[in-house]
Amino acid sequence: MLLKIEGLTKIFGGITAAKDICCQVNEGNIFALIGPNGAGKTTIFNLITGMLKPDGGTIAIDGKELIGLKPYQIAAAGITRTFQNLQLFGDMTVLENVITGAYLKGKTGFIKSMLPLPGKSREDLRIKEEARALLKDIGLEKAAGIPAATLPFGQQRLLEIARAMASGPRLLLLDEPAAGLNSMETKELAGYLMQLRSQGLTMLLIEHDVETVMEVADRIMVLNFGCAICEGTPAEIQRDPAVIKAYLGEDGNVA
Ligand SMILES: Nc1ncnc2c1ncn2[C@@H]1O[C@H](COP(=O)(O)OP(=O)(O)O)[C@@H](O)[C@H]1O
Ligand SMILES: [Mg+2]
Known part of the structure; x- marks a missing residue:
């Protein structure tokens, strides 16, 4: 296991952007975070990279605690990110x-x-x-x-x-890399991510394009209002009642 997150919590004023988040990411895996806008996905990236301080919880890479380190120290530990907007x-x-x-x-x-x-x-x-x-x-x-x-x-x-x-990262965080891409570009991107995985790279992926996530992710965590409502393989996620309820509405129709 490369990354271990336990009890991660972040509160902005009255909004709980991350509530008691726990996950483990194995080396060489693509671990996806999905969920509607405002679910807390980017907040988790900001906490991992040290851009935000959590209100609770721990984040360890290779058993080394990251909370309390400065962003440059976290980068030096091999954690690199891309942003939701091109930089x-x-x-x-x-x-x-x-x-x-x-x-x-x-x-x-x-x-x-x-x-x-x-x-x-x-x-x-x-x-x-x-x-x-x-x-x-x-x-x-x-x-x-x-x-x-x-x-x-x-x-x-x-x-x-x-x-x-x-920068030779051990863990790469990708925030909506397929945003704004057409379907051919999205396929090319998915191919590149799978190529990087085959080289042993570990990735956290935030992505709205569910088809891409299901294709490339080894495991998926579904977030809603700062809470993880489900975590598992793509097949497990697709048949989870809580996910179906959050995404499809009570009656099974697309909300
Ligand atoms: N720096 C911040 N200050 C105050 N509120 C924030 C900040 N960052 C995020 N939030 C709030 O936290 C919630 C989760 O946001 P975010 O993590 O950006 O969601 P996502 O990436 O899943 O769309 C939202 O309600 C958002 O408005
Ligand atoms: Mg975001």
């Missing part, structure tokens, strides 16, 4: 975008990398090679030199994930 550097090239991800873990450091210091060139070369390999995985090696903003939206999404991969 690429549009004017920078496709390759440069991936390279910025690598400097999150590099010995060189981002500022130092801007300066003409001796001893950084070999590291730079290695990072560039790794970045090109990541672009190859998403079929963008030919686009390496063009500004990221000129890519079609679906490719920008893949690029954002490739950039996150450049």
Whole structure:
């Protein structure tokens, strides 16, 4: 088991955004969080990455407690995320975008990398090679030199994930990566996530597209008003009465 969450709770004013959340994520799994808008999915990501402090509970990676650590310390522990809204550097090239991800873990450091210091060139070369390999995985090696903003939206999404991969994460958190993608782009994204899993990467996935979630996730947690109403394999989720009630309404019709 890579990630263990117990009793995680977050209250904003009168709203309980996460209530007593518990889950365990095995290494090399895709674990999905689904549920309607406002269910508390992004809040859980913000708690894991240290952007929010919980009101209760524990989060451990490899048995190491994360609560109380600063976001940069959590990143250093190998936890990387992408955001619900794209956060690429549009004017920078496709390759440069991936390279910025690598400097999150590099010995060189981002500022130092801007300066003409001796001893950084070999590291730079290695990072560039790794970045090109990541672009190859998403079929963008030919686009390496063009500004990221000129890519079609679906490719920008893949690029954002490739950039996150450049930091060499152990756990990758993806917040609605298929938002705004057409069905072909969504299939391509799903293929990339499964490829990353086959390389041993562990992922937490927030996704509205239920078909994609059912296809790629090993386990799914369904959230509603901050509570986990069900957790299990895609097949278990699909036949859970509480999920059917929350998604389909009492009478079984789509709400
Ligand atoms: N920083 C915040 N301050 C106050 N309320 C917040 C904050 N972040 C989220 N919330 C509230 O917590 C609830 C869960 O939000 P969120 O985690 O973003 O849901 P989801 O990602 O499932 O759509 C919502 O009611 C939202 O308005
Ligand atoms: Mg959200």
